Amino acid sequence: EDKVVQSPLSLVVHEGDTVTLNCSYEVTNFRSLLWYKQEKKAPTFLFMLTSSGIEKKSGRLSSILDKKELSSILNITATQTGDSAIYLCAVEGARYDQFYFGTGTSLTVIP
Amino acid sequence: EAGVTQSPTHLIKTRGQQATLRCSPISGHTSVYWYQQALGLGLQFLLWYDEGEERNRGNFPPRFSGRQFPNYSSELNVNALELEDSALYLCASSYYRSEQYFGPGTRLTVT
Numbered sequence: 001e002d003k004v005v006q007s008p009l010s011l012v013v014h015e016g017d018t019v020t021l022n023c024s025y026e027v028t029n030f031r032s033l034l035w036y037k038q039e040k041k042a043p044t045f046l047f048m049l050t051s052s053g054i055e056k057k058s059g060r061l062s063s064i065l066d067k068k069e070l071s072s073i074l075n076i077t078a079t080q081t082g083d084s085a086i087y088l089c090a091v092e093g094a095r096y097d098q099f100y101f102g103t104g105t106s107l108t109v110i111p
Numbered sequence: 112e113a114g115v116t117q118s119p120t121h122l123i124k125t126r127g128q129q130a131t132l133r134c135s136p137i138s139g140h141t142s143v144y145w146y147q148q149a150l151g152l153g154l155q156f157l158l159w160y161d162e163g164e165e166r167n168r169g170n171f172p173p174r175f176s177g178r179q180f181p182n183y184s185s186e187l188n189v190n191a192l193e194l195e196d197s198a199l200y201l202c203a204s205s206y207y208r209s210e211q212y213f214g215p216g217t218r219l220t221v222t
Contacts, residue, residue, distance in 0.1 A: 034210055034211075036213075041199065041201075041215050041216040042115075042201060042213040042214055042215045042216055043154075043201070043213045044213070045210045045211070045212060045213075048209075048210045088153070088154065090154075098156050098159075098167060098169065099144070099156055099211070100156070101146075101153045101154035101155075101156075102153055103152065103153035104153060
């Protein structure tokens with residue numbers, strides 16, 4: 001069964017800390033892995049990683065795809081209270097043309 | 112550029128009734144995805160429409176159905192509502208298999 005697992009489920013850090021969020025997957029015919037940030041309702045797109053683009057960076061956020069280990073990490077450096085959110089990982093599989101979402105990591109940044 | 116829009120924001124129905132949720136994609140996007148996010152659960156894939164056709168559906172009963180109109184907007188219908196259908200329903204749009212952009216969601220409450 002195709003699945004995406006994220007860890008940890010929740011995380012509380014202080015402003016300025018660096019955090020690493022994990023996403024592992026078992027998805028048939030992997031196409032891409034996406035990271036989203038969900039604050040109130042709608043997830044907002046962060047990164048898309050594919051076989052041809054295994055590392056992405058935007059400001060304090062960066063992500064790496066490890067196709068050998070079937071996993072990805074999302075790093076956030078110098079965290080701010082505005083980073084508090086649920087971070088979702090999604091994997092697209094070619095076999096059933098579906099996107100599989102993990103249950104997310106809830107990040108809380110304390111001032 | 113306008114984002115994905117969904118209506119209504121909130122919807123309250125009673126068991127056995129039907130609910131209709133609407134989604135307008137970002138201009139130029141041809142794909143619309145529907146997801147259910149129940150309390151405590153991750154995003155569950157419901158339906159994928161592209162170019163007016165249903166391309167795939169998740170593991171949901173047939174009383175969850177929908178359609179995509181010629182202008183690429185989409186409608187999700189849930190018949191014979193059950194209490195466990197109470198959830199946040201998110202719509203996302205993309206340009207065929209690129210990253211998805213989410214709407215603000217419709218909160219459906221079944222009493």
